[in-house]
Amino acid sequence: MKKIATLLAVVGLVMSAPVMAKSTKEISDQPLGERGLFSERAVIERVTLAGKVCLEGQPCAAAVVAGPAPGAEPRTGEQIVTAVCSGCHGAGVMGAPIIGNKSLWGPRIAQGKDTLHQHALHGIRSMPPKGGCATCSDEEIIGAVDFLISKAK
Numbered sequence: 001m002k003k004i005a006t007l008l009a010v011v012g013l014v015m016s017a018p019v020m021a022k023s024t025k026e027i028s029d030q031p032l033g034e035r036g037l038f039s040e041r042a043v044i045e046r047v048t049l050a051g052k053v054c055l056e057g058q059p060c061a062a063a064v065v066a067g068p069a070p071g072a073e074p075r076t077g078e079q080i081v082t083a084v085c086s087g088c089h090g091a092g093v094m095g096a097p098i099i100g101n102k103s104l105w106g107p108r109i110a111q112g113k114d115t116l117h118q119h120a121l122h123g124i125r126s127m128p129p130k131g132g133c134a135t136c137s138d139e140e141i142i143g144a145v146d147f148l149i150s151k152a153k
């Protein structure tokens with residue numbers, strides 16, 4: 001009887017082994033031996049400076065998303081609004097006039113298009129210059145303002 005119980009336990013262990021192996025992969029996708037807090041990988045990760053210098057032409061440079069490539073077509077107003085402005089203007093963060101809301105945009109549009117362009121380019125109160133998008137060209141920001149205006153008309 002005891003032998004049968006042992007046998008069943010062994011069979012059970014063997015059958016559950018693949019399941020267990022699968023689940024440790026789910027805990028960490030690092031190879032075994034590199035998962036620990038003091039493994040070489042973890043230590044290097046901790047002591048590496050937050051900023052890294054990446055020169056053009058190096059493979060790491062490909063990961064830097066620096067906006068449009070030189071000579072590329074400017075992005076449309078709608079693209080800029082979706083990528084940048086909607087972060088605040090989508091839900092009205094910090095009192096940003098909500099996209100498409102006529103009563104919020106009405107008094108602002110009444111200031112005139114040029115004033116709105118200037119305020120978007122250089123910022124006004126809690127509206128940051130260019131909406132915080134350093135890689136956006138003036139042309140792209142103006143396009144984005146025109147798109148916002150067109151949505152609120």
Ligand code: HEC
Pocket residue numbers: 080081084085086087088089093094095096097108111115116117119120124125126127128130131132133141144145148
């Ligand atoms: C960090 C949040 C934030 C982002 C991102 C942002 N805005 Fe704003 N924006 C604001 C706030 C807040 C106001 C209201 C400022 C006020 O009148 O006090 C505002 C106001 C404006 C106004 C009206 C200015 C006026 O004179 O009444 C325009 C135009 C505008 N934003 C354009 C843009 C454009 C274009 C983008 C994207 C390129 C953008 N904003 C991204 C927060 C933001």
